Amino acid sequence: MVAPLEVGLNVRDLRKMREFYETVLGLSFVNEIRVPAVKARQAALSEQAYVVVRLQASNGERLKLLAPESPAAAAPQPSFVLDQPGSSYITFIIDDIRSACSRVLAHGVQCMTGPEPVEVRPGTWLVFFRDPEGHIVELVQYDDIAAYRPDLQAAG
Incomplete structure (x- = not known):
């Protein structure tokens, strides 16, 4: 590995999620990039375009918030972390x-x-x-x- 870990999250409301991770957890904004649909498909990420916001923790780890143009509906949430396969x-x-x-x-x-x-x-x-x-x-x-x-x- 050549850099600290980066984790990506599929999000529906990019503004709200960015505000949460910056305000509550103190992550810093790095950049925001729009990826066109053709590249999203080639990368096996989405049929549609998406926007990615990169946030960084103090030791260099990054959190990528990925918001597709038409986000999917929210999934049900189990009470316990390990109650959902995957x-x-x-x-x-x-x-x-x-x-x-x-x-x-x-x-x-x-x-x-x-x-x-x-x-x-x-x-x-x-x-x-x-x-x-x-x-x-x-x-x-x-x-x-x-x-x-x-x-x-x-x-x-």
């Missing part, structure tokens, strides 16, 4: 989960795990919630990030 979620490792959880709740988002972070194992705290369009997001805080990711210390 489900996925995005994880952001952060250093202040309580503050982040408060920001999420202040924006009217219901946490799937409840209003407080869950200590899933000693020293590992998490919160799961759905963004405004139902994509599952996980926030994780490690009491000892160096023990979990010693490679980050070596690289930094």
Whole structure:
């Protein structure tokens, strides 16, 4: 790999989703590009044109919000992350989960795990919630990030 991970999300309301990820999670706008239908088909992404907005986290990871011209209807959302075959979620490792959880709740988002972070194992705290369009997001805080990711210390 030559760059940090990039994740793409299929979205219906690009403006709303961009605002959410910038405001609530602090991602920074990188660019916005319109891809014509012919290229979207060649890339196996869509029969129609779409717009992609790239947002970036502080360590270089990027989130791509992809909005087709005529978005599909919303899919039903199960109560539990692993109740839907093929489900996925995005994880952001952060250093202040309580503050982040408060920001999420202040924006009217219901946490799937409840209003407080869950200590899933000693020293590992998490919160799961759905963004405004139902994509599952996980926030994780490690009491000892160096023990979990010693490679980050070596690289930094």
